[in-house]
Amino acid sequence: MAIERRPLREQIRDELMDRLTRGEFAAGTDVNEAVLAAELGVSRTPLREALIALAGEGVLESSQGRGFRFAPVSRKEFRELVAIVAALEALALESSDPDHLRTIAPRLLDLAQGFPDQVAEHATVDRRDDEWHGLLLSGCANERLLDLLTRVKAGMRRYENLVVAEDEPVARESEEHCEIARRLLEDDLPGAIAALRANWIGGMERMLAHLPED
């Protein structure tokens, strides 16, 4: 039995991210520390520590005397975040071991091909997408880069539940993943990186189409 021994602030951070992903917090709304702390069954101290950590990831904003609020969303920021993640994942791929990439390529192809047909709800699609990208980057030895990526992606999570789910984009996404995997199979790293960039940019466009105007 591995008993849970982590600081409360981390558990709270994770719990808040979970709730955020579930759409329980509206962007732009204030955090009431006392209420939230009571709800979580902890004191304000570790809660505030978690809030500060999340503010560092761009999930929250804070202003003097006014506390924390869930960062407002905007099409502009979404584009910015996608550009950053695309560049970072491209770098991660670039600095991955080519042998390892060749090894995982078949599995990546399988994953991408296997699931597009079966209808899945939004959350499932996202989870599978995360898994796929996780495997793609599993050969990157740059730990700081992987750290940074997870943090930036955390900042993107608040956009996931804003888009209206559709069928077509899922199929498109799958096709793009296949394309990347195929390039890797052929040892065409530059091609794979270009396809990866295209995947992010394309995904962004598709999501922007379903994002409400500011």
Next chain:
Amino acid sequence: MAIERRPLREQIRDELMDRLTRGEFAAGTDVNEAVLAAELGVSRTPLREALIALAGEGVLESSQGRGFRFAPVSRKEFRELVAIVAALEALALESSDPDHLRTIAPRLLDLAQGFPDQVAEHATVDRRDDEWHGLLLSGCANERLLDLLTRVKAGMRRYENLVVAEDEPVARESEEHCEIARRLLEDDLPGAIAALRANWIGGMERMLAHLPED
């Protein structure tokens, strides 16, 4: 008179970064919260909040029950950080307004040419380097990217005071900056980006040569 009205945690964070840059904290050493808080004249609460923020930037590490320590340095991590910053600055340049770049190119050239001759101490060189890169990125509209860059660069600051200062590298740095500026003058954005990457990689090599082995 603009009176200082910022949360203590932010002032503390800045003060700690200042001290870190001055080399007052050795990498790998533990933080004693009570002692440091007393030294700064604040309570442990805002100090811990600052420490958590710095941990999010990779300057500190924390482990359950053992508190915070200044993150150990390694040649591996340094290479990782440089790779990240190079990619991010390249992206920033890529997404800058070409007109603006052309406008600032002369000033960049001036700055790069003006100062290599005069001998300057390490801290001055770094500050000037920061200023130059700041100007270079001044046309980037991606706010999240600029934010991220400053945070990642903060994580790099602990390496600055580890290298033994030399004369030759400064001159080399200056020449590379000139090269970048010239490319921008000629409207050669891809060339400028390549030169920028080379500048980071080259600077890394030069610093690595003066970094002690792990």
Next chain:
DNA sequence: GTCCCGCATTTTGTATTCAAAATGCATAGT
């Protein structure tokens, strides 16, 4: 009726207190 001022209330920011875990040392046992 509207605007402004001041007070009461709420909420955040910081300090202090308490609890729990880790560290170090001394001692007993092998």
Next chain:
DNA sequence: ACTATGCATTTTGAATACAAAATGCGGGAC
């Protein structure tokens, strides 16, 4: 002599208490 165990001390983690700032409301002036 070396290891292990128990206790005292130190240090962190979390909760509570206190102070200061912001918000909201009601009354009065115009």
